[in-house]
Amino acid sequence: MNDILHLRAPENWINDPNGFIYYKGKYHLFYQYFPYAPVWGTMHWGHAVSDDMIHWKHLGVALFPTKEYDANGIFSGSAIEKDGKMHLYYTAVKYNGLEKENIHHSATGLDEQSQAMIISENGYDFDNFNAKKHIIPIIEDTSIGDPHDCRDPKVWYEDGKYYMVLASTHKKEEGVLLLYVSDDAVSWNYHGRLQDKRFGYILECPDIFEVDGNRVLICSPMGVYKDTEYPENQATMQIMDCDIKQGEVRFSDKDGKLFDYGMDLYAPQSTLDEEGRRTVIGWARMPEAKRFDDGKAWNGVMSLPRVVNVKDGQIYTDVHPMVKKYFDSSKGSRESCYTRRICHIGEGEEINIDEFIIKMVDGCIHTDRTAFVPDGVKLHTKCSTPYIGVSCDLVVYNGPDIIEVYINNGLFVVSNVKY
Ligand code: FRU
Numbered sequence: 150m151n152d153i154l155h156l157r158a159p160e161n162w163i164n165d166p167n168g169f170i171y172y173k174g175k176y177h178l179f180y181q182y183f184p185y186a187p188v189w190g191t192m193h194w195g196h197a198v199s200d201d202m203i204h205w206k207h208l209g210v211a212l213f214p215t216k217e218y219d220a221n222g223i224f225s226g227s228a229i230e231k232d233g234k235m236h237l238y239y240t241a242v243k244y245n246g247l248e249k250e251n252i253h254h255s256a257t258g259l260d261e262q263s264q265a266m267i268i269s270e271n272g273y274d275f276d277n278f279n280a281k282k283h284i285i286p287i288i289e290d291t292s293i294g295d296p297h298d299c300r301d302p303k304v305w306y307e308d309g310k311y312y313m314v315l316a317s318t319h320k321k322e323e324g325v326l327l328l329y330v331s332d333d334a335v336s337w338n339y340h341g342r343l344q345d346k347r348f349g350y351i352l353e354c355p356d357i358f359e360v361d362g363n364r365v366l367i368c369s370p371m372g373v374y375k376d377t378e379y380p381e382n383q384a385t386m387q388i389m390d391c392d393i394k395q396g397e398v399r400f401s402d403k404d405g406k407l408f409d410y411g412m413d414l415y416a417p418q419s420t421l422d423e424e425g426r427r428t429v430i431g432w433a434r435m436p437e438a439k440r441f442d443d444g445k446a447w448n449g450v451m452s453l454p455r456v457v458n459v460k461d462g463q464i465y466t467d468v469h470p471m472v473k474k475y476f477d478s479s480k481g482s483r484e485s486c487y488t489r490r491i492c493h494i495g496e497g498e499e500i501n502i503d504e505f506i507i508k509m510v511d512g513c514i515h516t517d518r519t520a521f522v523p524d525g526v527k528l529h530t531k532c533s534t535p536y537i538g539v540s541c542d543l544v545v546y547n548g549p550d551i552i553e554v555y556i557n558n559g560l561f562v563v564s565n566v567k568y
Contacts, residue, residue: 163449165416168228187438190253240300324348341396384408467559
């Protein structure tokens with residue numbers, strides 16, 4: 150099966166993007182995948198490849214449980230290339246007790262989360278039986294992290310060393326970011342930590358990288374929108390002060406922002422594209438499955454690829470140039486259910502794109518997707534950005550499953566799933 154622009158679950162369930170990498174001339178995107186039903190369950194990694202991050206080809210399951218330590222799931226993680234081989238890092242999950250009526254869920258929530266890896270010679274073959282290594286055992290020292298919530302390794306190479314960030318928690322009260330270091334990308338040592346309320350009560354999916362001379366952290370703290378109409382877990386972006394070599398990660402004095410003000414996107418992951426641009430894709434959460442024409446149910450869709458830049462202390466995530474190029478030149482088939490609208494909006498003005506409403510009020514962009522939320526589907530309808538000014542530029546990518554509004558070249562983005 151193939152997909153264009155927004156990569157969807159091939160059927161059944163997907164969540165976080167994983168192992169995103171440009172490797173030997175192709176973009177590989179893995180994702181959290183439950184292959185049996187359109188609901189979250191024992192996690193596998195599904196796999197898709199692309200030449201351009203526009204046309205995706207689904208390749209089925211890449212990683213699946215085979216070991217005692219990953220018996221209940223291959224949770225999120227990342228990819229690097231080393232010595233020409235693809236190295237995938239993931240969180241291995243073993244439940245302490247299964248739910249009686251659904252063995253794909255933990256009975257206790259007190260599960261064992263440790264870190265593992267698998268090396269593939271070519272990025273297509275994954276020997277789940279013989280090529281896995283268990284690299285970081287369960288954390289026992291609770292002054293460092295939590296044995297039950299320690300996950301989502303993001304690995305990168307820098308100045309002769311390999312580094313890994315992991316997400317954890319202090320007593321499920323405050324999120325924790327952990328840093329590990331390695332000489333060979335296989336043996337890892339604890340290197341530093343940051344515990345902060347801005348990481349919610351548990352942190353998920355941290356991703357640290359350098360862009361335009363700044364160190365940016367994109368991460369997914371749990372609970373930061375508690376007691377609101379929005380999903381309580383939201384992905385954020387922040388410029389950090391780091392001395393990675395010394396194991397130091399700190400918040401800077403710059404304000405953070407949401408990865409996306411539509412409140413649907415979560416767990417974004419970045420990689421460097423073929424031209425060295427920092428490119429990121431997020432998962433759009435869907436409260437209900439949709440159906441393909443053949444009746445098969447699917448749940449979970451990825452955002453368009455975006456490029457991260459920092460200008461004047463502000464993080465921008467504009468749509469990837471390949472998407473722009475595609476819309477500059479495309480016509481036909483499934484593509485025709487996509488439109489791009491480039492416009493300008495001023496204070497008090499309203500734009501209606503297929504009944505998706507975009508307004509500028511008091512200097513902020515407000516969106517309303519009421520027309521796309523059927524009765525009985527539990528979804529917030531209205532969103533708004535922080536203050537922008539008296540007017541702004543908009544580029545709106547409207548697809549069959551999700552609409553993405555890019556404001557002032559990605560200063561803010563508002564993406565909403567559609568039914
Ligand atoms: C984020 C997340 C990750 C975890 C994965 C499990 O959505 O909860 O922290 O690795 O999903 O599917």
